[in-house]
Amino acid sequence: MKYFTRLRVRRVYEWRGKPLSFNRKLKTYEYGSLAISVEGLPRITVIKIGQHILIEGEDEDNPYVAKVIRLFGDDSGKQKKAVVQWFVRVFEVPLSKLKLLGREPHPQEIFYYQGRSCDDEVDAGSILKPVQVTHLDAAAPFPDAGDGDALYVKLSWDSKTFRVAERSVVESELAPASSPPPRPTPSLPPSPPCSPPAAALASRGPARRALPTPDLTVMRRAAQGEARGGRATASAGKARAAEAESLHSSTKLSASKCLSAKRRNASARTPGVRKKLELSNPERNSMAGEDILGQLLDDELESVGMVAVGRLSASPPQDLSLTPRRRSRGAPGTPGSFSLKPSVIVLQKLSLSERTSPPSSASPPQGDEVMEPESMTGSLKTPRRRAATPRRPYATREQKAATPSRKKERDTLKEPALGVLAEVDNEISPMLPVIATPRGSKRKSAQLVSSRIRKQLNLLDNLQDLNSDGEDEEEFVPSKKELQSSEEEEEEEDEEEEEEAGLDSDDDVVYKKGRRAAAGPRTPRSKPRIRSSTRTPQRTPNRKITPGTPRTPQCATPSIPSRSLPARQPANVLEEARTRLHVSSVPESLPCREQEFQDIYSFVESKIEDGTGGCMYISGVPGTGKTATVQEVMRCLQHAADVDEIPPFHFIEINGMKMTDPHQAYVQILQKLTGQKATADHAAALLEKRFSNPAPRKETTVLLVDELDLLWTRKQNVMYNLFDWPTRRHARLVVLTIANTMDLPERIMINRVASRLGLTRMSFQPYSFKQLQQIIMSRLNKVKAFEEDALQLVSRKVNDQGHRGRLTPGHPGGVRGGKAFSRGIRPPPSQVSLRSPRWAALSGDARRCLDICRTATEICEHSPADPSATGLVEVGHVMEALNEMFSSAYVTAIKCASLQEQLFLRAVIAEFRRLGLEEATFQQVFVQHQALCRVEGLQPISVSEGLAVCRRLGGCRLLLLEPSRLGVLQRVRLNVSQDDVLYALKAD
């Protein structure tokens, strides 16, 4: 948008020609081309499917590059969307990764993007213009920069590694695309009049179209291989995501790999991407309804695809054999539409054990192995499994059929369809299983969590869709059978994997299958890409960031100079213990916070997997591990994302205490998110836009807001925004907030803010003394530096809830000035004789606990070597540490005061007693003081000397004084209890 507004150019986007197809469910029309005209200029730019285009991005000088895969719009014609395959520019690749290139990137070079986690659906309004993209062989030199606009593709980039991009990916499709009339590229949403003659082409086309249509009739047709007609396509538009997925499923790549639903979709559309996407598919929780559709579609696709394959692979005998079977299947399938339904249900059951699908499947769930036999038999019955399996098998079949040699042959064939097929074969290659297996296993835990959520969300949709699904599935069945027949061991493995993935979401599985079938044909090297792409979590963030700020060298970040001599390592046990006990040392684990950890983890994880947003409020007194726990959670999640268990996400952290003004929160968030610098207002606007608009390539952001209460403003707009963004549809923002008070939302937030914060709250209880002990133990981790008793004493002292208010016998000043509190703590048996001083409130603060231990080690280290000492920290050392840290110094201070100061304190008390008040003016006290001086036989002091004495006492805060300009009129109060004063003076 920025782009346009800046240029003051209004572009008009119009569809050219009639819609190619119509998706009833989504109410979308597919188009073959789009006309862009600039107001006031006669020239019209036409964007066709398969063409490369520039898409406006944050960086206006370097718009995104992509290839159009589909064009579609809704009924009203208001919404125009395009599905694209992305290419990345050099600057979009992280600098650190650019090294992998091993050479200087050409300025006009772009990379075929195989990473995932990019939304491949863009608003047609963001299309700027077509662009010339040429594929170059890896070894070929770049042409001289004759054409400023031309871009060159040599390599593909999957966010981890560079690979040689296949010409077919870029150009073979391109060529056909550029010559639009025969929708040659498989990716294109098929034009209705797809001609049966070109079997391969036809098969593809139908497959896509077929996906969307839930119609029984259509499905039957598809099953029969004749159904490919445009009708199917009509419905396809409905869920582009679903379609994409279905496409993917056809490719048969390991469905389990695909993590992000969006990615999947995106990949589905862009040929090359699809495969990768498929990999990431499994978690498309967010769109339950669509998923189901997608499943159906996929199934259809599969069936179609299989047919197509059969036809295509006419040469290989297997394929041929397949096709017939398929048909036979299809025939039975069509009649038994109801049977299909059950199958779907079963799938769901399998995946989500708890999901309640009303039409329970007639056929009992079957194990993976079962599926094969069923498929062999070709009976309609095996509902779900088959559905799942068929795609796989399909793919596998193709692989087999398309032995390497075959691929080459196909490649050589210039016919687009054939070429595509060949690619598919490659993709199908058996690698999938390998990848998939680890995946599934990892995710199980996550799956459980996410599946539950999904269930809840999707239940309704599923139910609604079931009927239609069932119909669709009929078609599946046949295909499955065929597939199964051709299945091999590898396939089995794949299936297993898929099923695992399916556990997360049944829908996903289906999609995957569909996608594999569909997507498979196009992308040549699915596996490697997938892996790589899944790993790099940072990829996406960088991407987003870079376009906005085109590599401007950020202002040099300052750093503390590094030391000239290395830090000394701890030399003995006590030093070692001290290092471990330092609050800053990162513990291996967080003991005693397992439950909280689990709760936060599952909360964030589910949000990330679902691609949704949410808020959580965490409260607890200082030192109870709130921030530490959250950070630990994020570390774990980050790790999980690194190994592809969950989609990558972006974690940023702000702290209310670390900013000068609440509105700085915007600035910091924006900076950490994109690296941009902006004023608070501008940053707020940018963030608002970012979180409310759908954007390509978006990943979940997890925002930790520490010390939330400091973000309070009178209008509370900062808090409001923080909690409002997560509720936006496209925000994908998870906000974790931390503050001390449990009722903060009720106390300081106005209703609309509190309401948005929601009820997801967690409260960290102060540690009990047992827990504190455990914490120290785990920190020490076998370093034996403390005696058992000493440890216990520390933890008891720090957590003295329950002992609160107990006065230590014999200690005079229990209450200080009426407001404080003596905290008598039950002395350990050995220490009964010690006079326990007054300690400040230490309500289970782990920091205190660690600090006491640390101080105790120091005392132990420097205490004179006692022959009987064990060298360990003993109870006595701990007591000493406690005294040092928490004893109040008032009594000592009074004892150390000069004689006149002590007299003055006495005079104050005497005056208080006389007045019966706790307050007197200096003048009044001074009279008493003079009298006392005479009693003590001292020379009376002058007024100014008396004032000096008084001020000295006030400076230590033994007395509370009014401003000294009041002179003799200033009022005096004691800051210590009278008992303490008398005690201190008497002991003197």
Next chain:
Amino acid sequence: MSKRKMQPADLPAGECVSQLQEMLRQRLCHQQLPDRPEGVEAQHKHLLELLKRTSVHGESNSVLIVGPRGAGKTMLLKCVLRDLQEEKEAEKNLLQVHLNGLLQTDDRIALKEITRQLHLENVVGDKVFGSFAENLTFLLEALKKGDRSSSRPVLFVLDEFDLFAAHKNQTLLYNLLDVSQSAQAPIAVVGMTCRLDVLELLEKRVKSRFSHRQIHLLSNPTFAEYLGRVRTRLGLPDHFPDSRFAADWNASVETLCEDKSVEEVLRRHFHSSKDFRSLHMLLMLCLSRVSVAKPWIRPADLLEASRLSFADGEANMLHGLSILELCLIIAMKHLNDVYEGEPFNLQMVHNEFKKFLQRKSNSMYNFDQPVILKAFEHLQQLEMIRPVDSSSAKTQREFQLMRLMLDHSQIMEALQKYPQCPTEVKQWAMSAFG
């Protein structure tokens, strides 16, 4: 050799005295560090260990040095730093940042100062140093990038620590203490304050991040130690150029300290305040009386110095007042007696004064109202009286309520010493009734 020996003896008396003055003033005024901290050895060792661990092991720490004014907090820290510098490892590594709550009155200024002292501003180059917020993120970024083993430890000394607690949100303290409790650049935060209740000033989150180490400087010297301190402060070292002069001087100091009256004076000072800063002031006054003609301190000098330092400023100011003003003060005193400290206004004072004049006015002139008003305003300027409420614009000056800022004893004392004070006035002042 002989020449060297001879030379010091040859110094003229004037030279010796000026050398003496210079050396002792260095000690008394310039806070020259003693070779060994006196009376606070334990604290010295403790702090030294703590800072050593930061500078050598890279362990972050925070500590508060608490003690009344003049107890030697800064002296202790400086001694520790001096000793720390002697250690190679520490000297090369430790960066120091010194802040004072009286100078860095808010976090913005403090941050700028930190950046300047850490020489981080050159990183930013010519960039105009940005807003407060940028400054903060800049500094935090810098600290965050460091880690325990690789970056140089930074020592933050916060003098008048309690004033930093008054900064908005205690942002600076939170961040410094937070860094000291997290795995970032190793820092040591040393706060110095005279407030014993400083921990109660800290916000709970800040407090939780503070390590709760406190070093209390509450020394309790006996009078003998106090006297010994006087000797060491005045004594000349062996390396004084003129050894004979030094010996003479030291002998004179010894006799001075044994003098009864001197001991009396010093004891009085000791009872009044044990801190050494006031002692130094006293000795400075004596020292300035040393001259070539009288190259030693006599007991009388000390008595005079003591008298000066104990002099009551307000009573002295009374000496400079005119008779009329003095009479007004006396009238106020009587009003205070009659109304038990209730505030008064000009008219009341004037009435009181007129009554006095009616009774025994033989020698006193009856002043006009404007003259009285002028005198009254002068007293207010001298802050002998102050209005009860400052928002006095509305009330007429004659009726503005005032309070007397002097104690009765001060008035009586001043009257005794007032030159040529009319006896009626004295009698009036001493009489129980107006």
